[in-house]
Amino acid sequence: MLPIPPLMLTTGPVPAYPQVLAALGRPILYDYDPAFQSFYADVIEKLRLALRQGTAPVIMQGEAILGIEAAAAALIGRDDVVLNLVSGVYGKGFANWAARYGKEVVELAVPYDDIIDPQAVREALRQRPDITIVSLCHHDTPSGTLNPLNEIGAVVAEHGAFLIVDAVSSFGGMDVHPREAHVDIFITSPSKCLGSTPGLSLISVSERAWAKIEANPDAPRGSFLSLLGWKGASEPGKPFPVTPSIAEIYALDAALDLYAGEGAENVWARHAETAEITRNGLLELGLKLWPKKLEFCAPTTTAFKLPDGFSDTALRDRLRDEHGILLSLGRADTAGKLLRIGHMGASAKPDFARAAITALSQILSRPLGQTHP
Numbered sequence: 455m456l457p458i459p460p461l462m463l464t465t466g467p468v469p470a471y472p473q474v475l476a477a478l479g480r481p482i483l484y485d486y487d488p489a490f491q492s493f494y495a496d497v498i499e500k501l502r503l504a505l506r507q508g509t510a511p512v513i514m515q516g517e518a519i520l521g522i523e524a525a526a527a528a529l530i531g532r533d534d535v536v537l538n539l540v541s542g543v544y545g546k547g548f549a550n551w552a553a554r555y556g557k558e559v560v561e562l563a564v565p566y567d568d569i570i571d572p573q574a575v576r577e578a579l580r581q582r583p584d585i586t587i588v589s590l591c592h593h594d595t596p597s598g599t600l601n602p603l604n605e606i607g608a609v610v611a612e613h614g615a616f617l618i619v620d621a622v623s624s625f626g627g628m629d630v631h632p633r634e635a636h637v638d639i640f641i642t643s644p645s646k647c648l649g650s651t652p653g654l655s656l657i658s659v660s661e662r663a664w665a666k667i668e669a670n671p672d673a674p675r676g677s678f679l680s681l682l683g684w685k686g687a688s689e690p691g692k693p694f695p696v697t698p699s700i701a702e703i704y705a706l707d708a709a710l711d712l713y714a715g716e717g718a719e720n721v722w723a724r725h726a727e728t729a730e731i732t733r734n735g736l737l738e739l740g741l742k743l744w745p746k747k748l749e750f751c752a753p754t755t756t757a758f759k760l761p762d763g764f765s766d767t768a769l770r771d772r773l774r775d776e777h778g779i780l781l782s783l784g785r786a787d788t789a790g791k792l793l794r795i796g797h798m799g800a801s802a803k804p805d806f807a808r809a810a811i812t813a814l815s816q817i818l819s820r821p822l823g824q825t826h827p
């Protein structure tokens with residue numbers, strides 16, 4: 455038997471909603487059963503509505519990195535020059551795939567407690583008019599920082615380049631949608647703010663991006679990495695390229711119903727409120743937030759610097775062992791420098807934030823309600 459999990463205030467995977475867990479237990483249908491095919495088409499439509507997109511989204515059958523890598527493989531051709539915007543670990547990581555498929559990768563990087571300035575993007579595009587694709591991680595989770603996507607999207611659209619965005623840990627937790635932000639390929643996940651399980655990539659592709667992908671002879675075809683293979687997979691009679699992860703699709707369906715049922719705006723407000731309580735509580739304890747400015751903080755993750763005398767694992771372990779609360783460590787460049795409190799999906803609850811702050815105050819022996827220098 456698996457142990458009972460602690461209260462997971464992690465940055466993904468997150469605790470799945472009970473309705474999502476129940477959906478995972480539905481009977482497995484045969485993928486060519488017309489009943490499953492019409493159910494699948496319904497899920498695609500629910501996802502399209504959640505994304506507020508015109509084109510039907512694509513679901514790929516693997517955790518979100520699959521979707522990000524597939525987007526790079528499909529869109530970036532051998533003549534493309536990619537401007538990769540880097541404000542954190544995930545943004546940096548995209549360069550590996552961009553370099554594999556494109557002609558050149560130009561990097562615009564800022565320190566990992568900072569965010570990308572849209573004016574700097576405008577300047578980079580002015581200096582290199584040959585840039586054809588721009589890539590951005592919206593919320594770079596290992597830093598808990600949020601990039602100004604809509605403003606950057608407007609700058610990229612003005613230039614005419616394509617825009618690929620990793621919105622894995624922001625979509626569903628705040629007002630972010632591909633069309634408003636001029637995003638050509640928008641990748642997200644069920645296992646962050648939607649409160650479902652890790653196992654699928656959710657991808658929205660613009661009409662013009664589909665046209666570019668279809669014209670790209672190097673875009674994977676007949677491969678597990680093939681975005682094209684899933685295009686129109688929900689249309690009647692179209693075969694799936696491989697068997698969909700049936701149970702994961704059930705779980706996603708339940709998560710999308712919860713999202714629509716609660717109302718997207720209400721879900722975002724719950725995330726924003728939880729984040730605010732978390733930030734205020736940490737500051738009241740005299741702790742320091744990792745992002746350089748308060749307004750850089752994401753509404754779905756709060757990263758804070760380690761208090762004196764604690765390593766990341768020591769503080770994480772005490773929170774887990776003494777209080778049953780699990781936080782996330784940093785990752786790659788931010789590892790060892792911070793801890794992260796996730797408020798995504800079912801864990802975006804003000805009471806959970808208060809529980810985490812109370813636990814921290816006990817470990818640090820700093821009573822709440824007192825100010826610290």
Ligand SMILES: *Cc1c(COP(=O)(O)O)cnc(C)c1O
Pocket residue numbers: 465466517518519544591593594595620622623643
């Ligand atoms: C969670 C996450 C992903 C998914 O990738 P993993 O590294 O496998 O968790 C991708 N991008 C971002 C920004 C994420 O937070």
